[in-house]
Amino acid sequence: MPANRFNGYTDYGVGIGLRIPHYNHIFEKKPVVDWFEIISENFMIDGGRPLKVLDQILDQYRVVQHGVSMYFGSAEPLNREHLRRLKTLVKRTKTPWLTDHLCWGSVDGQYSHDLLPMPYTFEAARKTAEKIRQVRDFVEVPIAVENVSSYAEYHVSEMTEWEFLNEVVEQADCGILLDVNNIYVSSQNHNFNPFDYLNSIAPERVAQIHIAGHSKFEKYILDTHDHPVLDPVWDLYARAIELAGPTATLLEWDDRIPSFEEVHQEALKARKFHKGQQQPMQKNGLAAMNPLSNANANLYASEKARV
Amino acid sequence: MDLEQLQRIVLDVIQQPLTPAERMRKRTLDGRPVKKIVDEVIKPNDRLTSFERLEIYNRVYWFRLLSSLMEDFPGLRAIIGDRKFEKLSVAYLSDRPSESFTLRNLGSRLEPWLRKHPEFTPKLPKLALDMVRLEWADIDVFDQAELPKLTANDLSNLGEDPVFHFQPYLRLLDLAYPVDELLLSIRQKEDPESDIASNVVLERATSHSEKSFVLPKPKKIYLAVHRQEEDSTYFKRLEPEAFALLRALQQGKTLSQAIEESVNWTHGKVEDITEQLHDWFANWSSLGWFRKPAAE
Numbered sequence: 385m386p387a388n389r390f391n392g393y394t395d396y397g398v399g400i401g402l403r404i405p406h407y408n409h410i411f412e413k414k415p416v417v418d419w420f421e422i423i424s425e426n427f428m429i430d431g432g433r434p435l436k437v438l439d440q441i442l443d444q445y446r447v448v449q450h451g452v453s454m455y456f457g458s459a460e461p462l463n464r465e466h467l468r469r470l471k472t473l474v475k476r477t478k479t480p481w482l483t484d485h486l487c488w489g490s491v492d493g494q495y496s497h498d499l500l501p502m503p504y505t506f507e508a509a510r511k512t513a514e515k516i517r518q519v520r521d522f523v524e525v526p527i528a529v530e531n532v533s534s535y536a537e538y539h540v541s542e543m544t545e546w547e548f549l550n551e552v553v554e555q556a557d558c559g560i561l562l563d564v565n566n567i568y569v570s571s572q573n574h575n576f577n578p579f580d581y582l583n584s585i586a587p588e589r590v591a592q593i594h595i596a597g598h599s600k601f602e603k604y605i606l607d608t609h610d611h612p613v614l615d616p617v618w619d620l621y622a623r624a625i626e627l628a629g630p631t632a633t634l635l636e637w638d639d640r641i642p643s644f645e646e647v648h649q650e651a652l653k654a655r656k657f658h659k660g661q662q663q664p665m666q667k668n669g670l671a672a673m674n675p676l677s678n679a680n681a682n683l684y685a686s687e688k689a690r691v
Numbered sequence: 692m693d694l695e696q697l698q699r700i701v702l703d704v705i706q707q708p709l710t711p712a713e714r715m716r717k718r719t720l721d722g723r724p725v726k727k728i729v730d731e732v733i734k735p736n737d738r739l740t741s742f743e744r745l746e747i748y749n750r751v752y753w754f755r756l757l758s759s760l761m762e763d764f765p766g767l768r769a770i771i772g773d774r775k776f777e778k779l780s781v782a783y784l785s786d787r788p789s790e791s792f793t794l795r796n797l798g799s800r801l802e803p804w805l806r807k808h809p810e811f812t813p814k815l816p817k818l819a820l821d822m823v824r825l826e827w828a829d830i831d832v833f834d835q836a837e838l839p840k841l842t843a844n845d846l847s848n849l850g851e852d853p854v855f856h857f858q859p860y861l862r863l864l865d866l867a868y869p870v871d872e873l874l875l876s877i878r879q880k881e882d883p884e885s886d887i888a889s890n891v892v893l894e895r896a897t898s899h900s901e902k903s904f905v906l907p908k909p910k911k912i913y914l915a916v917h918r919q920e921e922d923s924t925y926f927k928r929l930e931p932e933a934f935a936l937l938r939a940l941q942q943g944k945t946l947s948q949a950i951e952e953s954v955n956w957t958h959g960k961v962e963d964i965t966e967q968l969h970d971w972f973a974n975w976s977s978l979g980w981f982r983k984p985a986a987e
Contacts, residue, residue: 425793430836430859433922453792459695466792491695491702495789497755498748500701508694536744537734540692575736603738604747 386629390526390559390591392480396446396632398654400647403637407437409644417648419446421634422477424484425453428469435476442477448592448632449479450561453495454519456529457488457502457512462519471523479525481591483561486512486529486552501534504541504548513555520558528559528591533569533598533607545570546581559591562628564620565607565636569598572605578616582623590628595621595654596636610639612650622657630658692732700732704745705752706788708781713753715746720785756784759794763830764801765881766822766874769904771812779811795834798827818906821866825874828862828916829924835859837918841981846972852945856982862916863929863938869907871914871926877904917978927978931957932964933971 387395397418402410409415420441427438441447454466474482487499502508520527531549543551553560562585564578571578595618597611613621613635625631635651692700704725710716717725726742733741760780761768768776787800802823805812812819836859880903913934915927929937935956939949950968954961975981 428793429795429834432834432837432860432918434834436922459693459698463792488698490792491698493790494702494706495792496702496705496748496752497759497789497794498705498751500698500705500748503694503697505694511694535747536741537736538697538732539734540697540732541734573736603743606747 386631388559388588388591390481390528390589391632392526394480394632396448396480396592398651398658399446399448399632399634400651401450401634401636401638402441402447403641403647405641406644406647411440413644414444415644415648417445419448419632419634421448421450424449424451424470424473424482427476428466428473438476447477447479448634449473449477449482450530450634451482451484452499453489453497454484455487455489456484456515456519457486457500457508458490458515459488459511460490460492462515463490467519467522470519474523474525481526481528481559482523483528483530483592484519485532486549487532499532501532501536501538502548503538504543504545506542506551509548509551509555513552513558516552516556516558520556526559526591527556528561528589529553529556530561530563530594531566531570532563533566533573533605535573535604535606537574544576544581545574546584550584550586553586553589558589560585560589561592561594562590562624562631563594563596564624565594565596565598565613565617568614568617568620569605569607578620579623582620582627585627587628590624590631593621593624593628593631593633594636595633595651608639609636613653618653618657621654625657697732700728701745701748704728705749706785707749708785709750709753713750715742715749753781756789756794756797757781759797760784763798764823764826765877766826766870767819769873769877770815770819770822770906775811779805779808782808782811795830798823798830802827815906817909818868818870821864821868822870822874824864825866825870825914825916825926828864829874832860832862832916832918832924835918837979838982840979841976841983843976845983846976846981852947854943854945855940856984857941858917858980858982860918860924861941861980863934863941864914864916865934866912866914867909869910869912871912871928873904873907875926915980917980919978930967932959932967936964936971937975 387393399417399419399421402420402422422438427434429435451470485499487502489496489498489500502512516527516529529552531545549560567578567581571581595613596607596609597613599606599608599611633654635647637647637650641647707716707719707725715725719725729741729745733745735741735744757777757780761776771779783801783804787804789797802820805820805823809816838858913929913931915929915937916924917927918924932953935953936949939952940946944952950961950964953959953964
């Protein structure tokens with residue numbers, strides 16, 4: 385199951401994001417890393433140092449592209465310049481699969497540079513799926529869409545987030561980049577059981593999994609990627625691996641980035657869940673892991689001056 | 692309400708500038724009540740009102756974009772100070788919202804916008820404008836393509852009155868202030884490394900103290916902003932005659948036309964320029980500024 389048509393029939397193991405503060409360490413120490421995830425937009429350029437660094441990485445490591453601004457869910461047509469540059473980069477990296485977010489972020493050619501939550505409507509699902517198909521047909525690699533963390537919901541929604549995700553990936557016939565941290569964050573912000581979400585997704589479509597840290601505020605949780613992975617997220621990860629098998633996994637750590645070793649060691653904790661995947665999970669254990677069973681789950685420390 | 696209508700309403704609210712206390716404003720800039728707009732679109736929950744939920748995105752939008760401009764234009768920030776820089780940035784982004792999928796291009800329209808809005812840099816408009824031109828050129832050359840260079844053999848076979856083609860990573864700037872020195876001194880004090888990724892709520896860039904740099908006095912300089920070895924961008928000062936010659940060549944003029952233009956522009960002598968031509972071209976060629984014509 386981990387190697388499937390949505391990740392190019394690969395079995396990539398546990399990777400980390402390629403980040404500038406780690407460049408020197410990577411080139412000097414040449415650490416063994418299963419794979420690196422790059423942010424596509426940082427390399428959708430014509431030349432210069434970023435591409436030189438990327439080529440050096442590609443000489444020694446496997447790379448998967450992750451995008452942040454395709455905005456499959458925006459009602460407006462795809463940006464042709466974006467697509468052209470993305471395809472050029474895909475040819476360079478030979479990424480076995482390509483990921484971006486199930487969100488929107490632009491209207492009338494104006495960009496929010498954020499991952500805005502979708503209204504969960506049938507119209508939105510149809511339009512989003514259509515755009516995912518268009519991108520896949522153009523770049524000619526499998527696509528997996530990532531569930532985003534969110535802080536708002538719309539009155540017009542006609543289904544749950546996970547029903548919407550299923551609707552989109554079925555219609556687009558694409559993969560899922562399952563971000564278990566995002567599921568946790570959204571579950572806390574919108575009062576749903578994250579295991580209901582996990583248990584509903586089609587495991588055979590999971591191409592990749594994201595894990596990350598988040599920040600707790602008084603009235604909501606933010607997806608900040610600046611901490612180690614917290615226990616409730618590891619619990620969800622365990623369940624995801626139980627459902628989907630030992631799938632390619634990536635730790636996101638994008639702010640207050642510690643040393644390469646610290647990030648890599650945090651990511652490699654995922655391997656113990658892969659090894660234990662054959663063992664049946666105890667139902668009592670699962671219930672105990674449910675973050676909603678903690679009455680204090682939403683009572684967090686005072687808001688930081690970050691948002 | 693269809694998908695497009697909903698997205699237009701939400702983005703419009705998110706793009707409304709924050710209040711001085713960095714909260715979502717109660718009325719849009721054109722006077723519409725935000726609460727009423729948001730209540731019709733966003734669900735509240737047991738902890739947050741509809742207004743408070745969308746406010747998270749409103750604040751993230753501005754913090755992310757303002758942080759990006761602060762990172763891209765530390766020189767302008769040093770010249771006008773943090774507070775005025777923020778005011779200028781909010782006005783610029785309100786007038787010219789991002790039309791690019793990448794934050795790299797966020798400042799691409801700042802120079803022409805600032806020319807129309809000198810009120811945001813009232814004390815030192817020319818210095819501020821020069822710094823913006825330099826900082827944008829620096830961003831722009833950083834990731835331009837490097838095309839096949841003209842070899843020494845190519846140079847010797849160009850004919851009597853050749854046209855030259857330049858690398859995309861060469862920009863020529865005539866500046867009224869030596870902003871290159873100021874920008875380099877600022878960079879020495881700031882960490883240039885940062886990264887942008889996925890669904891992260893970016894922290895606002897920390898402010899450096901205002902007036903911590905000595906601002907330069909007017910002094911005309913001619914600058915080439917370029918790149919070497921695909922690594923860093925460099926600033927190379929040019930003599931006025933060399934600058935005028937290069938600029939004319941970059942505009943597609945032949946060598947003889949460029950020499951004439953340089954003479955006219957600097958009120959110099961043809962002999963003075965032709966005397967230095969060999970050294971100039973040897974230097975520019977060694978820097979890899981000339982490229983092969985596209986047809987080859």
